Amino acid sequence: MHVIHPVILCGGSGTRLWPRSRKARPKPFLPLLGQRTLFQQSLDRAADPMRFAPPTIVAGSAHCAAIEEQAEQREGAKLIVEPAAKNTAPAIALAAHSLPPEAIMLVCPSDHHIANVQAFCAGVEDAASLAAQDNMVAFGIEPNGPETGYGYIRKGAPLGPGNRVDRFVEKPDLATAEQLLATGEYVWNGGIFAFRAGAYLSELAQHRPAMAAHAADAWQRATRQGWQIHPDADAFAAIDGESVDYAVMENTAQAAVVAADMGWSDIGNWDALMIARLADEMGNRVSGQADLIDCRNVMVDSDSLRVSVVGLEDVIVVVDGDEVLVTSRAGAQKVGKLPGAAQQ
Amino acid sequence: MHVIHPVILCGGSGTRLWPRSRKARPKPFLPLLGQRTLFQQSLDRAADPMRFAPPTIVAGSAHCAAIEEQAEQREGAKLIVEPAAKNTAPAIALAAHSLPPEAIMLVCPSDHHIANVQAFCAGVEDAASLAAQDNMVAFGIEPNGPETGYGYIRKGAPLGPGNRVDRFVEKPDLATAEQLLATGEYVWNGGIFAFRAGAYLSELAQHRPAMAAHAADAWQRATRQGWQIHPDADAFAAIDGESVDYAVMENTAQAAVVAADMGWSDIGNWDALMIARLADEMGNRVSGQADLIDCRNVMVDSDSLRVSVVGLEDVIVVVDGDEVLVTSRAGAQKVGKLPGAAQQ
Numbered sequence: 001m002h003v004i005h006p007v008i009l010c011g012g013s014g015t016r017l018w019p020r021s022r023k024a025r026p027k028p029f030l031p032l033l034g035q036r037t038l039f040q041q042s043l044d045r046a047a048d049p050m051r052f053a054p055p056t057i058v059a060g061s062a063h064c065a066a067i068e069e070q071a072e073q074r075e076g077a078k079l080i081v082e083p084a085a086k087n088t089a090p091a092i093a094l095a096a097h098s099l100p101p102e103a104i105m106l107v108c109p110s111d112h113h114i115a116n117v118q119a120f121c122a123g124v125e126d127a128a129s130l131a132a133q134d135n136m137v138a139f140g141i142e143p144n145g146p147e148t149g150y151g152y153i154r155k156g157a158p159l160g161p162g163n164r165v166d167r168f169v170e171k172p173d174l175a176t177a178e179q180l181l182a183t184g185e186y187v188w189n190g191g192i193f194a195f196r197a198g199a200y201l202s203e204l205a206q207h208r209p210a211m212a213a214h215a216a217d218a219w220q221r222a223t224r225q226g227w228q229i230h231p232d233a234d235a236f237a238a239i240d241g242e243s244v245d246y247a248v249m250e251n252t253a254q255a256a257v258v259a260a261d262m263g264w265s266d267i268g269n270w271d272a273l274m275i276a277r278l279a280d281e282m283g284n285r286v287s288g289q290a291d292l293i294d295c296r297n298v299m300v301d302s303d304s305l306r307v308s309v310v311g312l313e314d315v316i317v318v319v320d321g322d323e324v325l326v327t328s329r330a331g332a333q334k335v336g337k338l339p340g341a342a343q344q
Numbered sequence: 345m346h347v348i349h350p351v352i353l354c355g356g357s358g359t360r361l362w363p364r365s366r367k368a369r370p371k372p373f374l375p376l377l378g379q380r381t382l383f384q385q386s387l388d389r390a391a392d393p394m395r396f397a398p399p400t401i402v403a404g405s406a407h408c409a410a411i412e413e414q415a416e417q418r419e420g421a422k423l424i425v426e427p428a429a430k431n432t433a434p435a436i437a438l439a440a441h442s443l444p445p446e447a448i449m450l451v452c453p454s455d456h457h458i459a460n461v462q463a464f465c466a467g468v469e470d471a472a473s474l475a476a477q478d479n480m481v482a483f484g485i486e487p488n489g490p491e492t493g494y495g496y497i498r499k500g501a502p503l504g505p506g507n508r509v510d511r512f513v514e515k516p517d518l519a520t521a522e523q524l525l526a527t528g529e530y531v532w533n534g535g536i537f538a539f540r541a542g543a544y545l546s547e548l549a550q551h552r553p554a555m556a557a558h559a560a561d562a563w564q565r566a567t568r569q570g571w572q573i574h575p576d577a578d579a580f581a582a583i584d585g586e587s588v589d590y591a592v593m594e595n596t597a598q599a600a601v602v603a604a605d606m607g608w609s610d611i612g613n614w615d616a617l618m619i620a621r622l623a624d625e626m627g628n629r630v631s632g633q634a635d636l637i638d639c640r641n642v643m644v645d646s647d648s649l650r651v652s653v654v655g656l657e658d659v660i661v662v663v664d665g666d667e668v669l670v671t672s673r674a675g676a677q678k679v680g681k682l683p684g685a686a687q688q
Contacts, residue, residue, distance in 0.1 A: 019652075291683045294675060305649075307668045308363075308682045311675020315656065319668060324651045324661070326670055331638060331655020338652045339635045 002104045002128050003053050005197075006046035007095040009088060010039065010059035010067065010110045016269040016333065018341035019323035020301065028110040029066040032267060033276055039110045040070055045117055046106060047073065051124075056098055056105075058082060058091045064228070074227050083218070083233035086241035089248060092195075093204055093215035094231055101198030104128050107244070109191050113276050115263025123260030126161035127194035135256040136203060137194040138165065138249060140187030142261040146177035149268055149333075151189035151245060153257050154180075165255035168245065187259050191266070193244065194258075200248070207251040214239045270316045270325075271332035274299040288319070297329070346448045346472050347397050349541075350390035351439040353432060354383065354403035354411065354454045360613040360677065362685035363667035364645065372454040373410040376611060377620055383454045384414050389461055390450060391417065395468075400442055400449075402426060402435045408572070418571050427562070427577035430585035433592060436539075437548055437559035438575055445542030448472050451588070453535050457620050459607025467604035470505035471538035479600040480547060481538040482509065482593060484531030486605040490521035493612055493677075495533035495589060497601050498524075509599035512589065531603050535610070537588065538602075544592070551595040558583045614660045614669075615676035618643040632663070641673070 010028050021027045028039040036044065046052045054076030059067055061081050071077065080094050092107055099105060106124060114120045127137040140153050148171060156166030168189070172180060180186040205212040214235050221232035249255050265276050277285040277299065284295055288302030294311045302319035309317060316332060318325040323340055335341060354372050365371045372383040380388065390396045398420030403411055405425050415421065424438050436451055443449060450468060458464045471481040484497050492515060500510030512533070516524060524530040549556040558579050565576035593599050611617050621629045621643065628639055632646030638655045646663035653661060660676060662669040667684055679685060 293678055293681060302668070305663075305666050305668050306684060307670065308679075308684050309670045310678050310682065311672035312659065312670065315659070315670070317668070317670050319649075322649050324646070324649050324663060324668060326651065326653045326656065326659070326661050328655035334637055334654050335652075337637060338654065340650060340652050 002132050004046070004051060004106050004124060004128050004194075005053045005099055005103045006043075006055040007092065007105050007107045008039070008042050008046075008055055008057045008110050009091055009107065010057065010063045011085065011088075011091070015336035015341040015344075017267070017273065018335055018338065018344065019320040019325055020303075020318060023062075023344050025066065026063070026111075027267070029063070029070060032273055033113055037070055038113065038267070039067070041113070042108055042110045043071065043073070045114065045120060046108065046124075051121075052106075053103070054078075056080065056095045057110075058095055060085055078227050078229055080229045080231065083231060083236045086236065086239045088244040089204065089208065089242045089246075090211060090215050090236070090239050092193075092200060092244055093212065094219055096195070096197040096200045097216065097219040098229065099197040101196070101201075103197045104131050105193075105195050105197050105200065107193040107195070109266075111267065112191065113263075113265045113267050115265075115276070116261070119260055119262035123258050123262060124194070126258045130160055130162055130256045130258065131194035131196050131199075133160075134196055134199040134254060135159070136199070136249060136252045136254045137162065137256045137258055139190040139192035139194075140257040140259040141190040141264045142259060143181055143186065143188050146174060146181050147188065148172060148174055148177050150266075152177070152180050152186045153189050154185050155187065155257055155259070159256050162256050162258035165249070165257050168250050187257065188264075189245065190260075190264050193249075199254070203248050203252050203254070208242070208247045211239050211242065211247065269332040270299070270318065270327060270335060271329040274316060274329065290317075346476055348390070348395060348450050348468060348472050348538075349397045349443055349447045350387075350399040351436065351449050351451045352383070352386050352390075352399050352401045352454050353435055353451065354401065354407045355429060355432075355435070359680035359685040359688075361611070361617065362679055362682065362688065363664040363669055364647075364662060367406075367688050369410065370407070370455075371611070373407070373414060376617055377457055381414055382457065382611070383411070385457070386452055386454045387415065387417070389458065389464060390452065390468075395465075396450075397447070398422075400424065400439045401454075402439055404429055422571050422573055424573045424575065427575060427580045430580065430583045432588040433548065433552065433586050433590075434555060434559050434580070434583050436537075436544060436588055437556065438563055440539070440541040440544045441560065441563040442573065443541040445540070445545075447541045448475050449537075449539050449541050449544065451537040451539070453610075455611065456535070457607075457609045457611050459609075459620070460605070463604055463606035467602050467606060468538070470602045474504055474506055474600050474602065475538035475540050475543070477504075478540055478543040478598060479503070480543065480593060480596045480598045481506065481600045481602055483534040483536035483538075484601040484603040485534040485608045486603060487525055487530065487532050490518060490525050491532065492516060492518055492521050494610075496521070496524050496530045497533050498529050499531065499601055499603070503600050506600050506602035509593070509601050512594050531601065532608075533589065534604075534608055537593075543598070547592050547596050547598070552586065552591045555583050555586065555591065613676040614643070614662065614671060614679060615673045618660060618673065634661075
């Protein structure tokens with residue numbers, strides 16, 4: 001049993017959940033499922049002091065106010081404030097520098113939903129045991145459809161409680177996604193990873209030496225203010241931003257995958273959020289004041305006005321401040337293209 | 345050519361156009377089609393001083409404020425304030441008492457839409473010529489579908505520019521409506537009538553003697569304040585309310601009908617209003633701030649918030665004050681059953 005160090009990454013703009021998600025208050029910091037925000041739920045899942053060390057949060061300065069407001073347990077925790085958005089590989093490098101080389105890092109996005117926390121915890125144990133042997137471990141999500149919005153991972157030779165990674169496939173088209181699904185050999189890339197901190201930094205130095213050097217430099221010249229750590233802006237600015245998937249996972253010989261069936265969703269649009277919410281016997285989901293007549297599979301989410309809906313099926317209605325969104329479930333993926341979502 | 349006296353009836357609650365139509369500001373007093381309200385358009389249609397005398401408006405006291413605000417031309421006009429809502433037959437009796445017995449009355453609802461005013465005017469001439477001969481004349485609307493929400497009139501023997509009425513059929517079920525339509529002999533009852541004032545009062549005295557006596561009594565004891573006339577409340581309260589259709593038209597031997605194809609609509613619900621509005625090339629109608637993606641035959645009508653709609657067809661979205669309505673076009677007829685519409 002290794003103590004595990006949660007690393008919570010806060011990023012992204014979340015235009016697809018507009019108008020609830022706005023630049024000033026993006027998706028991780030909204031109570032989209034239950035009373036607590038997705039960010040708080042990410043912390044809660046890794047809060048058991050018997051298994052987890054205090055968290056390391058990595059975020060841009062735009063998110064600091066929300067984090068200061070929502071992160072209640074600060075004892076031993078730290079908030080690394082990225083001087084610029086450089087994608088996940090450099091963000092994880094900063095977190096790795098902040099930990100002892102032997103620390104097992106559990107890297108988690110702050111805006112995903114996990115319905116089955118027990119399954120998540122079991123996956124964490126499996127991933128940690130593989131990471132302790134210097135494997136670079138991705139969480140694989142059992143797919144339930146030919147999603148085109150996710151990366152896919154092909155499971156290779158068995159490796160302890162998981163598998164070696166045979167191949168990464170970036171967001172496929174629908175026909176390809178269906179083929180991958182049919183083989184039964186692929187899982188989705190859930191964006192959750194486990195690494196030994198020292199192993200991550202040496203893999204990064206091997207495959208992205210410039211990025212590794214700039215990140216190390218930024219860290220060495222960091223300043224501390226309370227629990228906030230501010231890496232050097234000039235050094236960090238020199239980095240070419242890249243995801244951990246491209247920079248490390250697709251290059252390392254040590255890639256491993258642990259499959260977990262944990263009710264995972266990236267809540268990537270309003271339809272995904274609707275699916276994650278509890279329905280009544282007609283499939284309707286209501287949050288806020290709403291009256292429905294002759295409706296099936298309708299979601300209403302209003303922060304203010306009463307919403308009355310008649311005779312609709314598979315429709316989502318959102319009221320937030322001065323904006324009203326009405327979309328078909330299928331149309332939910334285009335919400336980010338609306339003028340309102342783009343203008344904010 | 346007889347001078348024609350317009351009688352504009354203001355009544356009804358209009359719950360089916362909720363939330364735009366409210367008790368405090370019902371349908372006739374809203375600018376639902378164009379800049380002017382339906383009430384103003386009713387006055388405008390009968391405003392030509394070469395053809396029409398100044399109007400007689402009959403309304404409940406709840407509507408007086410809106411009428412005072414919206415009726416611009418008061419020269420010679422009068423506003424009869426009903427002490428209680430007693431349906432159309434007594435209201436028309438009050439108007440008839442206010443006019444010389446030889447006056448030709450053109451009784452018009454204040455909340456209908458007529459797209460083709462020329463055809464309306466031609467119908468008025470035909471109806472007036474028949475009314476001058478003491479016929480009780482209904483306007484028949486050429487039907488364009490088996491509507492179940494309207495009364496039907498069967499045209500009988502030719503009578504000048506119109507026909508004798510053979511039969512009235514109250515709101516039929518769908519199968520009956522389809523049968524009526526197939527005969528080609530039926531028109532809708534548009535709720536527009538032409539009578540000689542004295543003829544109306546004598547028909548009413550013949551078929552509803554108590555109502556006629558109470559109405560005459562209420563009129564004789566009326567008080568006048570400016571252009572407002574207030575019939576006696578106690579006398580009027582004794583009346584059993586009834587429509588002109590039941591009280592007079594279905595009983596008189598003098599019933600006549602003049603068919604008119606004048607783009608008539610009673611704007612009975614949001615779908616009817618949508619049909620009466622101009623569409624863009626995708627069939628969409630937008631009033632207020634709205635952005636549409638992948639939409640067909642969608643109507644948005646917002647008085648405040650921006651409405652963004654994605655991927656929908658045959659849907660109506662209304663924002664009014666603190667209420668949002670989202671309905672399928674087919675569901676529009678059930679809007680009056682919503683708690684919001686009932687509670688107001």
